[in-house]
Amino acid sequence: MxxxxxxxxxxxxxxxxxxxxxxxxxxxxxxxxxxxxxxxxxxxxxxxxxxxxxxxxxxxxxxxxxxxxxxxxxxxxxxxxxxxxxxxxxxxxxxxxxxxxxxxxxxxxxxxxxxxxxxxxxxxxxxxxxxxxxxxxxxxxxxxxxxEREELAAAALAGQTLAVVDEESEVSYFACATGGGFDGRTEYDLPAAIDADLLDDRVVCWSPPGDLYESAFYGQPISGRDDADVDALQLSLVEAADLAARGAVELDADEVIERGRAVEGERFDRRLSVYRELRDRGVVPKTGYKFGADFRTYDAVETVAELPHSERLVRVVQPDHRFHPRELALDVRLAGGVRKRMVFALAGDDSNDYLTVDRLTP
Amino acid sequence: MxxxxxxxxxxxxxxxxxxxxxxxxxxxxxxxxxxxxxxxxxxxxxxxxxxxxxxxxxxxxxxxxxxxxxxxxxxxxxxxxxxxxxxxxxxxxxxxxxxxxxxxxxxxxxxxxxxxxxxxxxxxxxxxxxxxxxxxxxxxxxxxxxxEREELAAAALAGQTLAVVDEESEVSYFACATGGGFDGRTEYDLPAAIDADLLDDRVVCWSPPGDLYESAFYGQPISGRDDADVDALQLSLVEAADLAARGAVELDADEVIERGRAVEGERFDRRLSVYRELRDRGVVPKTGYKFGADFRTYDAVETVAELPHSERLVRVVQPDHRFHPRELALDVRLAGGVRKRMVFALAGDDSNDYLTVDRLTP
Missing domain, CATH: 3.40.1170.20 (tRNA intron endonuclease, N-terminal domain)
Structure with missing residues (x-):
């Protein structure tokens, strides 16, 4: 015909x-x-x-x-x-x-x-x-x-399915949904005014109450494994800034934030904003460095001794961020490989938007 | 004491x-x-x-x-x-x-x-x-x-073990070795002057000899799965530029390279240089897009029907590239997760250097 x-x-x-x-x-x-x-x-x-x-x-x-x-x-x-x-x-x-x-x-x-x-x-x-x-x-x-070479505005992705055609004409599909899907159910009480030092790009708390780590999952013991004679907990600057603002460590929150900006620039403010919001919602964010992300998150921590699998990886970006399809593929693939979902946090001046991206195999 | x-x-x-x-x-x-x-x-x-x-x-x-x-x-x-x-x-x-x-x-x-x-x-x-x-x-x-916030010159990494301390004080170790470890053993004969069209950012070969795909593993059939009435093979611009220079497709190599530069800038030249060198060494590079890399590579392809597992992911960088530890973690982690080794190709004007980075768990 x-x-x-x-x-x-x-x-x-x-x-x-x-x-x-x-x-x-x-x-x-x-x-x-x-x-x-x-x-x-x-x-x-x-x-x-x-x-x-x-x-x-x-x-x-x-x-x-x-x-x-x-x-x-x-x-x-x-x-x-x-x-x-x-x-x-x-x-x-x-x-x-x-x-x-x-x-x-x-x-x-x-x-x-x-x-x-x-x-x-x-x-x-x-x-x-x-x-x-x-x-x-x-x-x-x-x-x-x-x-695969076209960039795409992060803000335009919600509700869409992307079909990315690579240079050898293979197609990958990604579903982009509004929201991070967090279901925060972690509860804890914070201590007040713990003794702490701001040292370089981290904070050390001395003789902190055990619950700060064991139940609220802030910080990392300076060493957990051997017969250390020291009782100390290291905090990241993001954790320390959050705790200082909540009155839990005896540090000036602004001073911690200044240090954060000195070592990582404006990005520190965006990460802190997302960190705080997640903590407010009962979600526990910990560093996602090993996965190339900003945070890995836990919806419900009872104790660190019985830590569940973390459900999500979060990458914090500017609201006007443009994705390169190669980065998107890398992030989403890695998250899938470690049985987590990939969430992008578009951290704005007043509020944060979240976007979940999943790989589809139609 | x-x-x-x-x-x-x-x-x-x-x-x-x-x-x-x-x-x-x-x-x-x-x-x-x-x-x-x-x-x-x-x-x-x-x-x-x-x-x-x-x-x-x-x-x-x-x-x-x-x-x-x-x-x-x-x-x-x-x-x-x-x-x-x-x-x-x-x-x-x-x-x-x-x-x-x-x-x-x-x-x-x-x-x-x-x-x-x-x-x-x-x-x-x-x-x-x-x-x-x-x-x-x-x-x-x-x-x-x-x-985790310090960048490091790619050229300084060979022979070192990196200990990256993340913001929560966890340590990750990476061993950086000179060379890509390629062991190319793929052999094939190329056809001469196949009919092809340069279309947008890809090339289509019409009625190509089956061996070009089946044994040399160039290109991707326009569709392999259904009852297509068309016999065509799509080539990426990198593949097409390589084949044109070898006289295997009837296209002007310079014209293909110009198109490559138009769609991805100087990066195209670096990727092509690495692609050619690997082909010259009997290695088959295919796109690594799904893994966020430039190429995945096969040391020895007999036929596509019995394709082995690809052994390496290759990311092409400039010789003066500086790694951000977060990117390094992401690349190496992903490669490990798909049972491949991560190789960085430092593509210079005259020659390319290769660096293999492995995650260590001492």
Whole structure:
């Protein structure tokens, strides 16, 4: 069967509507015919369901489409990958099934299907419908297609599924959800005004009450393992600044914060802000250094002797942070490998937003 | 027992030489007495083997030492950690056992033990002797102590063991060895002048000989899984630039390189240089995107159908790259989690150097 390229869309007649649209969920019905987005038409050519489009074979049409639409190659790869996995999908494009508004005709100028300048009013490129649902049914994923070299604003990620196409054309999927999913249930009483020294980039508490470590899980004993003759607990500057502000250690909180800024700059304030908020919510943050993150977190600590598995890794970023897909892949992969979820904290001047990113294997 | 602080070192008399030096490997003999570095003396105080130093208890001496020597707290933590693990060790400091030169007396001005301005002519802070060996015996690790916020020049790492002290005073160890350890044994013949298109940031080869993918493991079939009617192989720009230079695809190599630079800047040249060198050595590099690296590598590919586990992850950096310990932890941890070794390629103008970093659990 042959089809015709017409102003950025492809039209097919005859039994095309029945074969492609009604039976297999491609395109949109236009009376007795079917109108296909380029990515859909290319997929039909690629499978041999169409023989040519305005005289072009797959190669010629693919080249023409790469020259006509932004990021066509990456979108085609994701479209084909999701189709192969058995989903019904549609370009997120005005007039196509599942997009917010439907138009009466299929005319559309060339351009990236369904991006902000197209239909639907979202940043999605492809809509994936729930398993077993036809196009127009409930949307399971709003997929944004991204080359591995394109950066993406952290603030724009919530509610999206990213499909990152790497340089060898493999696709990785990431689901980005608002919120950190914390369920803080740790309870403890803090002591008052413990004797402490600010030394370099850490704090040492001398003869602290055992509960500060054992139950509230602040600090790290200067050594837990041998027959030390010294009873001391080391605190990170973030822990010390938090405890000083709560009156639990006898240090000037501002002085600790100044030291923190001296050793790590403004980043210290952002980390402290997230640390405090998590502690306020009954979550215990400890350093995530070994995992390359700012914190690992525990929802519920009863005692350090029976410490549960930490549930999350938290990386603190600026609210205007832009993710490089490679970093995102690294963080999320590592978190998955140690059975934790990856949370990004967008630490603002007044409040913090959290974003959970999971790797999907659709 | 009490000891005396004297010009940056600590002296103890009586049976101290026998008890601390001869029996347990602390300090250096000075006639009938023993001379201790601050870090050694602090450890003896900490264990209760010394009662005071010039009237100072552990707390006072620790504070005094933090004020007198750079990074004392971090070095003390690493010293104590390694001692607890049962090693004999010595500060890498002129006159102390294991350092290159030994001096006649124990005088030394205050300053960071054993750094470049101290003895031994190396950047190590602590020497760890082989298990079962006394100080002065064969050195197993030359340990450089690093706070988690200190950056370190990549070029300075070879042959060192890094001890990174995180903000909560936990220590992680990394062994840094020269060379990538590649053992390339992949053999194949390349075709000549395959028909290909440069499309956006990738290349598509049309109807390529099967061996190009199946045996040489270049590219990725445009789709391997369903009943595609198209026979095409996608190449990354790095693969395409390499194949074009070898005459295997009908594209102008310079044009491909220009496209690579347009999408990723100078980094493209560095990655291509490493890619080519590895291919020349019989190693197969494929994208490491899913692991946050530039490449994953296979020493010996017979066929893609029986692909072995890839042995290494390679991250390409500039020769003057400075590592942030957090990145290093993330990369090495991830590589370990997927049973690969982490290799950094320092890509220079004329040649590339390789550095393998492993996490140690002493």
């Amino acid at each position: 042959n089809a015709t390229l017409d102003g950025g869309v492809v039209r097919a007649s005859g039994d095309a509507r029945q074969r492609f649209h009604d039976a297999r969920g491609y395109g949109r019905a236009s009376g007795p015919d079917v109108t296909l987005a380029r990515v859909e038409a290319a997929h039909l050519l690629y499978r041999g369901d169409l023989d040519s489009i305005s005289g072009m074979d797959f190669r010629a049409f693919f080249r023409d489409s790469v020259a006509s639409e932004d990021a066509f190659a990456a979108r085609f790869l994701v479209y084909a990958d999701l189709r192969e996995r058995g989903f019904y999908l549609a370009p997120a494009r005005e007039g196509w099934p599942g997009s917010d508004r439907e138009r009466g005709d299929g005319e559309d100028t060339a351009g990236r299907d369904g991006n902000a300048s197209g239909g639907g009013g979202s940043d999605a490129d492809i809509l994936v419908f729930e398993r077993g649902e036809k196009p127009g049914g409930p949307v399971d994923h709003r997929v944004r297609v991204l080359g | 009490n000891a005396t602080l004297d010009g940056g070192v600590v002296r103890a008399s009586g049976d101290a030489r026998q008890r601390f030096h001869d029996a347990r490997g602390y300090g250096r003999a000075s006639g009938p007495d023993v001379t201790l570095a601050r870090v050694e003396a602090a450890h003896l105080l900490y264990r209760g083997d010394l009662d005071s130093i010039s009237g100072m208890d552990f707390r006072a001496f620790f504070r005094d030492s933090v004020a007198s020597e750079d990074a004392f707290a971090a070095r003390f933590l690493v010293y104590a950690d390694l001692r607890e693990r049962g090693f004999y060790l010595a500060p890498a400091r002129e006159g102390w056992p294991g350092s290159d030169r030994e001096r006649g007396d124990g005088e030394d001005t205050a300053g960071r033990d054993g750094n470049a301005s101290g003895g031994g002519g190396s950047d190590a802070d602590i020497l760890v002797f082989e298990r079962g060996e006394k100080p002065g015996g064969p050195v197993d690790h030359r340990v450089r102590v690093l706070g």
